[in-house]
Amino acid sequence: MTKTRYLIPFLLVFIVLTGITCTTDNKIRLMTNDNLATLTEHPVFIDLSEVENEILPKDIVLYQETKEGNQAIPFQVNDNKLWFLRKGDSSAYVIQKGNSKKIGNRVEIRKENGDLVLSINDMPKLSYRYGIKYPPKGVDTIFRKSGYIHPVLSPKGDTLSRIQPPDHFHHYGMWGPWTHTQINGQQVDFWNLGDGKGTVLFEHFIDMDAGEVFASFNASQKHLDLITEDQPQLALNENLGIRLWDLDRPDRYILDYTTTFNTPLKNGVLFEAYRYGGGLGMRFTDRWHKDNCTVLTSEKKNRLSADGTNARWCIVKGESADGNGTNGILFMSHPENKSHPEPMRIWPIDANGGRGDMFFEFCPIRHEEWLIESQKEYELKYRMVVFEEDLTVPEAEAYWQAFIRAPKMSIIKN
The missing domain is CATH 2.70.98 (Beta-galactosidase; Chain A, domain 5)
Known part of the structure; x- marks a missing residue:
C-alpha cells in the first residue's frame, strides 16, 4: 500500500552521530537520556536512513538491556522509521541481526x-x-x-x-x-x-x-x-x-x-x-x-x-x-x-x-x-x-x- 508522510506528531528519538554509525559485529547499541519512561510509557522512533549498517532494515531483533539481561521487545518499521515503546528504567537498547519473531500484541x-x-x-x-x-x-x-x-x-x-x-x-x-x-x-x-x-x-x-x-x-x-x-x-x-x-x-x-x-x-x-x-x-x-x-x-x-x-x-x-x-x-x-x-x-x-x-x-x-x-x-x-x-x-x-x-x-x- 502506498505510504505518505504520516502527519501525527510523535516523540522523535534523535540519533546523534559521533563518527560511529555501526559496530563490527552487526550490532547497533543505542542510549537515551530520556527519563520520562520511569513514570509513563510512550512511543519513540529511530530514523533508519541515518544509520549506516548492512543489517538494516530487515532481519533484525530489538533488545532492551535490563538488569536481568537483554529482553527482545516489539518494534514496527514504517516509512524507514523503527518504532518501539519506551518504558521502564532501562535506557539502553541493542539492534542485532536475527530472525524477528512476533513477541508483542497484534x-x-x-x-x-x-x-x-x-x-x-x-x-x-x-x-x-x-x-x-x-x-x-x-x-x-x-x-x-x-x-x-x-x-x-x-x-x-x-x-x-x-x-x-x-x-x-x-x-x-x-x-x-x-x-x-x-x-x-x-x-x-x-x-x-x-x-x-x-x-x-x-x-x-x-x-x-x-x-x-x-x-x-x-x-x-x-x-x-x-x-x-x-x-x-x-x-x-x-x-x-x-x-x-x-x-x-x-x-x-x-x-x-x-x-x-x-x-x-x-x-x-x-x-x-x-x-x-x-x-x-x-x-x-x-x-x-x-x-x-x-x-x-x-x-x-x-x-x-x-x-x-x-x-x-x-x-x-x-x-x-x-x-x-x-x-x-x-x-x-x-x-x-x-x-x-x-x-x-x-x-x-x-x-x-x-x-x-x-x-x-x-x-x-x-x-x-x-x-x-x-x-x-x-x-x-x-x-x-x-x-x-x-x-x-x-x-x-x-x-x-x-x-x-x-x-x-x-x-x-x-
Missing part, C-alpha cells in the same frame, strides 16, 4: 460494514466511520454523515462516545468540523448539519498500517460548502491522521489525532471566533452526567470553571459502565497548535435540561478568528491517553512532556 485494522476498526489483540478500541450513517427513522436525512470516530472504547470495552443524540443529532462521537466560517462574505456552517449550509464527508483512504506497536490510517475528508454556489463546492481539503498505540498494559492506550487542511478557494476561508468549531471535539456517553463525571485541566480548572479557559491538557473521566470504577480520556494539545495553550468548550452542569451531559472540545478559534489562506497548509496535533480507573496529575504532565519533547538517543560502541 494491533490490527480492518474494514467492517462501513467502519474502519482499530483493535488490540482482537479487542476493538475505536472505529472510524467511512460509510454514510443515516439518522434514526423519522429524522431529516440532512443529518447523515461520514468521517467521524465512534465508538471510542475504554481499554476494557466501555463505550465512551455518542452519536446522534436527540438533543443534538449533528453530534458525531469524536470529530472536528468548523462552525461559523465565512466564504466570499457568506456564513457557512460545517457543524450544524440541520442548517443545510455545509458538511464534512469521507473521501478516500490515503494509507494504512498495522503491526505489533501501532495501527494507523490517513483519510481524506472533504468540507463541502452547500450554499455559496449553484452546486456544492469544495471549501477545505483535510488529511485526518489517526494512530492507535499499544502500551502493553490492560488499562491504557494512546490515540494520536492530527488534522492537516488547506483551502483551494482563491479568497480563502475565515474561521470566525466562536465557542464551538474545529480542533478536537467529543460528545461523551449518555451514562455520564453532572453527578458522575469530572474535569481537571493543566491549569487546575474543574467542570465548573474550565469552560472558556486555556489548557495544555485536560482529564475527562466518569463512572464506568458497571458502576464499579471510572474511566476516561486525557486530552493533550501540542504547542504548535493555533492558540496554544488551547481554549476549551466544556458543557456546564446545567446543560441539557439540567442533566449536565458531557461535551469536551479543544477549540482554537474560541477567542480569536483564523484566516485560512488559499493553498496554504495548516495543522493541528492532539494526543489522547484512554484509561481505566485513574490517571494522576504527574502522569498527565509526563504524558504531555513525552508528546512534545524530543529525547536524544545516541549510537555508542559495543
Whole structure:
C-alpha cells in the first residue's frame, strides 16, 4: 500500500552521530537520556536512513538491556522509521541481526460494514466511520454523515462516545468540523448539519498500517460548502491522521489525532471566533452526567470553571459502565497548535435540561478568528491517553512532556 508522510506528531528519538554509525559485529547499541519512561510509557522512533549498517532494515531483533539481561521487545518499521515503546528504567537498547519473531500484541485494522476498526489483540478500541450513517427513522436525512470516530472504547470495552443524540443529532462521537466560517462574505456552517449550509464527508483512504506497536490510517475528508454556489463546492481539503498505540498494559492506550487542511478557494476561508468549531471535539456517553463525571485541566480548572479557559491538557473521566470504577480520556494539545495553550468548550452542569451531559472540545478559534489562506497548509496535533480507573496529575504532565519533547538517543560502541 502506498505510504505518505504520516502527519501525527510523535516523540522523535534523535540519533546523534559521533563518527560511529555501526559496530563490527552487526550490532547497533543505542542510549537515551530520556527519563520520562520511569513514570509513563510512550512511543519513540529511530530514523533508519541515518544509520549506516548492512543489517538494516530487515532481519533484525530489538533488545532492551535490563538488569536481568537483554529482553527482545516489539518494534514496527514504517516509512524507514523503527518504532518501539519506551518504558521502564532501562535506557539502553541493542539492534542485532536475527530472525524477528512476533513477541508483542497484534494491533490490527480492518474494514467492517462501513467502519474502519482499530483493535488490540482482537479487542476493538475505536472505529472510524467511512460509510454514510443515516439518522434514526423519522429524522431529516440532512443529518447523515461520514468521517467521524465512534465508538471510542475504554481499554476494557466501555463505550465512551455518542452519536446522534436527540438533543443534538449533528453530534458525531469524536470529530472536528468548523462552525461559523465565512466564504466570499457568506456564513457557512460545517457543524450544524440541520442548517443545510455545509458538511464534512469521507473521501478516500490515503494509507494504512498495522503491526505489533501501532495501527494507523490517513483519510481524506472533504468540507463541502452547500450554499455559496449553484452546486456544492469544495471549501477545505483535510488529511485526518489517526494512530492507535499499544502500551502493553490492560488499562491504557494512546490515540494520536492530527488534522492537516488547506483551502483551494482563491479568497480563502475565515474561521470566525466562536465557542464551538474545529480542533478536537467529543460528545461523551449518555451514562455520564453532572453527578458522575469530572474535569481537571493543566491549569487546575474543574467542570465548573474550565469552560472558556486555556489548557495544555485536560482529564475527562466518569463512572464506568458497571458502576464499579471510572474511566476516561486525557486530552493533550501540542504547542504548535493555533492558540496554544488551547481554549476549551466544556458543557456546564446545567446543560441539557439540567442533566449536565458531557461535551469536551479543544477549540482554537474560541477567542480569536483564523484566516485560512488559499493553498496554504495548516495543522493541528492532539494526543489522547484512554484509561481505566485513574490517571494522576504527574502522569498527565509526563504524558504531555513525552508528546512534545524530543529525547536524544545516541549510537555508542559495543
